[in-house]
Amino acid sequence: MANIKTLAKREEEQVRFGWGHALCAGCGIPIVVRTVLNSIKEPVVVANATGCLEVATTLYPYTAWNVPWVHTAFENAAATISGVETAYRALKKKGKVDGEIRFVAFGGDGGTYDIGLQALSGALERGHRFLYVCYDNEAYMNTGIQRSSATPLGAAATTEPPGKESFGKHRHRKDLTQIVAGHHIPYVAQASISHWQDLSRKVERAVSKEGPSFINVMSTCFRGWRHEAKFTTEIARLAVEARFWPLYEIDEGEWRLNYVPEEPIAVRDWLKLQGRFSHLFRPEEKKDVLAQIQAEIDRGWEELLARCKVAPTV
Amino acid sequence: MATRASEQLRVLTGHQAVAEAMRQIEPDVVAAYPITPQSEIMHYFAEFVANGKVRTELITVESEHSAMSACVGASVAGARTMTATASQGLALMIEIVYIASAMRCPIVMAIANRALSGPINIHCDHSDAMLGRDAGVAQLFAEDAQEAYDFMIMAQRIAEHPSVLLPVWVNLDGFTLTHTADVVELLEDELVKEFVGEYKPRYPLLDVDHPTTQGPFALPEYYFELKRQQVDAMESVPQVLLEVQAEFARLSGREYQGFFEPYYLDDAEYVIVVMGSTAGTTKEAVDTLRARGEKVGLLKLWLFRPFPREEIAAALEGKRAVAVLDRALSLGNYGPLYLEVSSALYEAQRRPRLYNYTYGLGGRDTTAKQLEAVFMQIQEKTFGKEMHYIDLRE
Numbered sequence: 241m242a243n244i245k246t247l248a249k250r251e252e253e254q255v256r257f258g259w260g261h262a263l264c265a266g267c268g269i270p271i272v273v274r275t276v277l278n279s280i281k282e283p284v285v286v287a288n289a290t291g292c293l294e295v296a297t298t299l300y301p302y303t304a305w306n307v308p309w310v311h312t313a314f315e316n317a318a319a320t321i322s323g324v325e326t327a328y329r330a331l332k333k334k335g336k337v338d339g340e341i342r343f344v345a346f347g348g349d350g351g352t353y354d355i356g357l358q359a360l361s362g363a364l365e366r367g368h369r370f371l372y373v374c375y376d377n378e379a380y381m382n383t384g385i386q387r388s389s390a391t392p393l394g395a396a397a398t399t400e401p402p403g404k405e406s407f408g409k410h411r412h413r414k415d416l417t418q419i420v421a422g423h424h425i426p427y428v429a430q431a432s433i434s435h436w437q438d439l440s441r442k443v444e445r446a447v448s449k450e451g452p453s454f455i456n457v458m459s460t461c462f463r464g465w466r467h468e469a470k471f472t473t474e475i476a477r478l479a480v481e482a483r484f485w486p487l488y489e490i491d492e493g494e495w496r497l498n499y500v501p502e503e504p505i506a507v508r509d510w511l512k513l514q515g516r517f518s519h520l521f522r523p524e525e526k527k528d529v530l531a532q533i534q535a536e537i538d539r540g541w542e543e544l545l546a547r548c549k550v551a552p553t554v
Numbered sequence: 555m556a557t558r559a560s561e562q563l564r565v566l567t568g569h570q571a572v573a574e575a576m577r578q579i580e581p582d583v584v585a586a587y588p589i590t591p592q593s594e595i596m597h598y599f600a601e602f603v604a605n606g607k608v609r610t611e612l613i614t615v616e617s618e619h620s621a622m623s624a625c626v627g628a629s630v631a632g633a634r635t636m637t638a639t640a641s642q643g644l645a646l647m648i649e650i651v652y653i654a655s656a657m658r659c660p661i662v663m664a665i666a667n668r669a670l671s672g673p674i675n676i677h678c679d680h681s682d683a684m685l686g687r688d689a690g691v692a693q694l695f696a697e698d699a700q701e702a703y704d705f706m707i708m709a710q711r712i713a714e715h716p717s718v719l720l721p722v723w724v725n726l727d728g729f730t731l732t733h734t735a736d737v738v739e740l741l742e743d744e745l746v747k748e749f750v751g752e753y754k755p756r757y758p759l760l761d762v763d764h765p766t767t768q769g770p771f772a773l774p775e776y777y778f779e780l781k782r783q784q785v786d787a788m789e790s791v792p793q794v795l796l797e798v799q800a801e802f803a804r805l806s807g808r809e810y811q812g813f814f815e816p817y818y819l820d821d822a823e824y825v826i827v828v829m830g831s832t833a834g835t836t837k838e839a840v841d842t843l844r845a846r847g848e849k850v851g852l853l854k855l856w857l858f859r860p861f862p863r864e865e866i867a868a869a870l871e872g873k874r875a876v877a878v879l880d881r882a883l884s885l886g887n888y889g890p891l892y893l894e895v896s897s898a899l900y901e902a903q904r905r906p907r908l909y910n911y912t913y914g915l916g917g918r919d920t921t922a923k924q925l926e927a928v929f930m931q932i933q934e935k936t937f938g939k940e941m942h943y944i945d946l947r948e
């Protein structure tokens with residue numbers, strides 16, 4: 241497993257991502273991208289869905305990418321990388337390219353849970369050898385913090401704002417990791433920017449697989465979540481501690497829970513730190529909504545425990 | 555050097571003719587999704603893959619949107635890439651067709667023309683092709699299976715020409731051409747391979763030693779210039795087409811000199827302009843009327859995009875009257891082809907009277923008799939300038 245020194249050394253040898261990107265200072269996305277790219281030894285080719293990552297890193301004529309990178313549209317990163325990966329196999333067969341290449345697609349929650357779900361499902365079912373990384377910041381951030389199906393119950397979003405008749409998003413989030421698990425691909429995992437070593441190990445496992453792999457990474461957006469930028473990784477860590485975002489993996493069908501909080505925090509304490517939930521506490525506390533959120537977390541955790549072998553890696 | 559003796563005569567449907575061309579070209583990657591009347595092209599091609607007749611990697615995607623996206627991915631990666639679709643499939647692709655053009659992907663696409671919904675219909679018209687009118691794809695229309703086959707092969711060279719690098723659509727009328735058998739002369743496999751040559755991409759994404767960023771975000775400072783490059787690419791198509799046609803003629807003996815086929819056009823006073831299989835029916839009407847001494851002729855358009863403005867204007871200038879036959883609507887105005895032809899004629903000194911007919915929507919049959927009637931109607935100076943409909947119950 242790569243330790244921090246290995247990752248740093250790899251970045252010294254080849255900066256794969258970084259120069260002059262325009263992601264907000266304090267954004268979680270660059271942590272995802274750098275950890276993913278530095279955890280892969282082989283040359284990498286990246287496909288990117290439209291979203292914050294794409295617009296903030298490729299403002300023509302500049303680029304923050306030092307690996308081959310392609311973007312076509314919002315809903316089709318998985319289909320695009322399917323084509324790239326297939327071209328690689330076709331050309332390799334004809335001796336026109338050689339060497340090992342790993343293929344990684346990055347998409348936000350909007351580009352993955354919502355508009356890109358079909359393309360993702362298709363690519364997974366077809367069995368292309370690629371890693372799909374969803375950086376899940378729980379809303380369409382690039383276009384103005386609109387709700388996605390990853391936006392949690394009770395969060396404020398510009399398309400589902402709190403108001404006299406509303407407490408914000410009125411539905412629980414979709415469980416994409418388990419939807420992907422239903423494809424029975426070699427490797428599926430959930431990770432967080434707060435546990436980079438766990439993420440790094442998961443990336444190594446993922447790209448070692450002959451077929452498709454998927455990692456859903458919790459990536460905070462301080463602007464949309466409304467917390468101070470310096471708490472980026474801390475908020476992500478507390479999401480794990482609250483069991484809101486369990487770290488687990490499904491490796492060749494074996495479900496493994498990678499982290500069990502010793503003393504889980506109540507979700508209430510996590511929500512309170514974020515402006516997007518402030519209406520749940522003011523003017524008075526919306527106890528029923530908070531209870532619903534906690535109940536859903538407890539239900540999800542029990543379900544996961546029943547399925548998983550507890551195999552702490554962090 | 556190739557001779558016609560090396561060709562083989564076969565009785566093939568349009569589907570088979572296109573699939574044979576694809577087999578001979580043997581692209582690196584094909585991504586496609588089934589839709590009537592395109593499906594059989596892919597059935598035949600999938601058989602070729604299954605039996606090792608081609609080494610192509612076939613991506614059986616879950617939608618046309620993904621088909622086009624995978625094609626762009628494969629093309630930028632550096633692979634020779636093809637697809638085929640129709641109607642709703644093309645409508646679903648169109649977002650990515652614009653992107654394919656902007657990313658300068660030389661993807662050859664067979665379009666088995668079919669009416670767009672709604673109502674849903676599976677038969678031919680050109681409404682699907684019109685989706686690509688402004689997309690930055692070169693568009694050829696075939697009259698018969700032979701042309702469809704020949705155009706597929708020529709399209710490869712046009713698309714990949716260094717000054718073009720754009721998608722090329724080969725349109726063939728759904729059912730009329732795709733599902734009916736005709737005698738088709740196939741070239742020898744090796745000759746086709748030699749003719750299309752090897753695809754040498756300039757900036758393949760898979761060149762990991764020279765990383766490229768493809769499909770970036772371009773704001774007002776650059777977007778406009780990037781679009782202008784597409785304009786230049788489009789404008790270089792006609793010259794490239796002529797060169798490719800000349801080379802193809804040497805190979806096959808089949809002469810496609812120019813952007814349209816004139817049929818008794820030179821001395822004609824009354825002309826029909828039409829694309830696709832109805833050109834064949836129009837030829838029948840012309841033959842009948844010519845036998846009666848009527849000075850009628852046909853301009854069968856092969857190249858719809860880029861639109862050969864000057865050549866069309868020159869060919870129609872001085873005619874007494876011209877009927878432009880549209881197999882698609884541009885709801886809210888005259889038909890798309892009429893608008894193109896009339897704007898091309900704007901600069902002409904001796905403009906013919908120009909009429910617009912809509913025909914064959916949703917697969918309605920158009921007969922030679924009806925086209926004879928068109929030739930007679932446009933001879934009347936008082937004939938109305940409103941849109942005319944062939945064989946429509948009002």
Ligand SMILES: Cc1ncc(C[n+]2csc(CCOP(=O)(O)OP(=O)(O)O)c2C)c(N)n1
Pocket residue numbers: 290291292293314315347348349350351352377379380381382383388
């Ligand atoms: C077909 C299409 N619909 C809508 C958009 C507008 N759009 C661009 S990015 C985006 C939201 C992206 O959200 P997400 O995937 O979560 O990424 P983030 O912005 O959070 O990084 C939207 C709605 C688009 N580009 N294309």
Ligand code: SF4
Pocket residue numbers: 262263264266267268269292296377381382460461462463464
């Ligand atoms: S808006 Fe949010 S997700 Fe987008 S760059 Fe800024 S912090 Fe990152």
Ligand SMILES: [Mg+2]
Pocket residue numbers: 348349350375376377378379380381
């Ligand atoms: Mg998002």
